[in-house]
Amino acid sequence: MKVLEVENINKSFGHFKAVDNISFSIEEGVIFGLLGPNGAGKTTTIRMIMNIIIPDSGRISLMGNSKTRSTTDFIGYLPEERGMYRKMKVENLLFFQTKLKSMPKKDARKAIDLWVERMELSDWKKKKSEELSKGMQQKIQFISTVLHRPKLLILDEPFGGLDPINQNLIKDILLELKSQGTTIIFSTHILESAEKLCEEIFLINRGKQVLNGRLSDIKKSFGRKNVRIEYEGSDAFLKSDQIKRYDNYGNTVEITMAPGGDIQKVLKDAVDGAVIHKFEIMDPSLNDIFIDSVRSSEDEGAVS
């Protein structure tokens, strides 16, 4: 079942086109990366999904229904800009959140106790939120997002401000929720963290789609490969039309192959003039794919 379908949505603020004709859909139980640099249109897209702002045109449906305010009860949303009422007790704060998600009182109390304990914050339940450390506040905010057992979880930069131990804790919980069938949209500009978690990605830049699909497919279809060679001797083999670009560090060189370039030929050339200590073919990183795709899409934009 499609949990979320976004069809041709557009949004402008004055003359600024924040989101430009974007479409994607997400299957149940998938971790979906909504990726792009700061200001690319990620948050605007999420706000439209959350019904906070209304698209100028296009359609968004949740669980097969055209979205209404009540369907947002099935979503847990952790915004990038997140804070809490400073003077409220943690417990009351979380309880208020469950009411906003139409959760029955009894379930809410139980869920709060459970999650607070899991996040090792039981001693802080009766404290005012302003007394909590930044990291604890982040954890409370995460709890308030998952308390009502959402079917779809939208996390905007969830690891910001968390230490590695807590990052790991949150990551484990996300994987656990996924195994229980929760669909997760993970929005970030830090591509390394997305690469480890996401199965599907949507790359957005300047409001426009750059890439969309399964991460493994994207990597596969991304024709270019990177090669790293540790060598001793002549570097004459680098002057080859099989190679698009290289960074030579003296005895290590990182090579970006030209489209359709023959890696075996490069290896043969290298062996002719140098001693090879190590020869490694590397998958392109999401970063490489992103930079390359953005560059080529912007080039297209410049031409047209």
Place this chain on the structure above:
Amino acid sequence: MRKKMFAVIQREYITRAKSKGFIIVTLIFPLILVLLFSGYFIFSKIFQPSTKTFTIIDQTGMVFEEFARIQSDKLPGGEPKYSFIKKDVAPGGMEKALADLQAEVNRKELSGYLVIPEDIIEKREAKYSARNVSDFEELESFSRSLSWIVTNVRLEQKGWPAKKIRSEMEKGRVKLVSQQITEKGEIEKSGLSSFMMTYILTYVMFLMIIIYGGILMRSVIEEKTQRITESIVSSISPLGLMFGKMLGICALGLTQLLVFGGFLLGTITFAEPLLKKFGVQSAGLFEIIKQVHFTAPVFGFLILFFLLGFVFYSGLYAALGAMVNTEDEGQQLQMPLVVLFFLSYFIMFSVARNPDTARAFWVSLIPFFTPIVMFARISVSDPILPSGTFLSLVIMALSTILLIWVAAKIYRVGILMYGKKPSFKEALKWIRYK
């Protein structure tokens, strides 16, 4: 949807109602009222004047009884104001008698003494001696009583029936009754007290709307600066959030107003019978309480106009709060609003004196001024409703709806806008956003 809004109302109300500041302020007014009244009561007990004793040397032998009869006023506590002792002086013993009396006055056994000479009817002169002769009221009162007696005697001497003449004079006395003229007819008024009460009530309403409007604005700003808004409007519509906040804070102000007004009304209605039941007698205190012009209908209108005024101004406050990023910016922007609202307090001063002029009628229809000005007109005209009461309510309600609609549009966009404070022109542009 309604449940979510209720959650917001509850949060706004309960977190504040539980705060020490709110509880103290809410209870301090009734406390002051109780202290004021009991203070008056205690002071009047402590400084209650006691019966004064005067000795009267009546050389005519016919003035004393009549004078004592006329001077039979009672003190607030029920005791007689004066007690008079008749002293007869043998011829030639006057000097000694006066010396004795002076000694008695100095020993404070006596407040003073009066000497009524034999020839008082002709010479019309008597002597008043006391430790303290600055009590003009007493001097005036004694002089009046003696004049009455002397005049009667002089009338009888001329063969005119003093009693008949007196009774005829009494019948001829004309009383000037002050009446207020309204379109619906004439009505007797107590005068000053209803003005005083109107000034106080309108000031309370003014303060409450300004203070609670400010609380709403700060609450909106807090959600912005603390970056709370986004997570909340992902669960409830911005409109629902705005209304929830408005109603929660409005309920807070209403609580306070009900406590204040209820206590005042309760005091006026029940203080006298209740105090009397416990055997407390204080005519002065009861008189003061009766002077307070505050009736149940006025209380009702106070609540009604507070609600209308709060919702109207709170729409502006909510929109302002959504436009700015810090409390300081908010304080600056709200100044014109406060000045505008305060203007209605000045207008009220002149309108309360002449509540039925055409000018008063028109100015009370302007929504910015209606809560204070119209309420003032109602309060001073009580129990008659001044012209335009219902018209002003209708206009106020309609303009409130319009204003809230505009405010909601600005609020919806503003709460998610961080960074530079928008100009009013930009904010008005937000109204057209989809």
